[in-house]
Amino acid sequence: MSQPPEVNRGPVVTPVRVVIALCLVAPFVAMLWVDSYAKVEPEFIGIPFFYWYQMAWVVVSTALTMIAYKLWQRDQRARRGGAGR
Numbered sequence: 001m002s003q004p005p006e007v008n009r010g011p012v013v014t015p016v017r018v019v020i021a022l023c024l025v026a027p028f029v030a031m032l033w034v035d036s037y038a039k040v041e042p043e044f045i046g047i048p049f050f051y052w053y054q055m056a057w058v059v060v061s062t063a064l065t066m067i068a069y070k071l072w073q074r075d076q077r078a079r080r081g082g083a084g085r
Contacts (some may be wrong), residue, residue, distance in 0.1 A: 023068040027061040
């Protein structure tokens with residue numbers, strides 16, 4: 001039985017993919033490490049730190065997810081040889 005030809009698409013783990021993974025994992029680590037933000041001070045416009053820290057991560061998570069998505073698109077285009085913009 002013949003084997004299909006091997007297609008060399010480069011390494012699976014690349015620096016870009018490591019950055020993508022860090023962008024996606026950072027919000028989870030930040031939210032699961034509760035001891036780092038389980039406090040009242042400093043307050044921001046009367047909102048305890050515990051709450052505004054989590055609200056800030058909503059915005060940060062959105063930005064990091066967008067960055068990861070754009071990097072993934074660019075990585076996939078590069079692997080296909082620039083086709084399909």
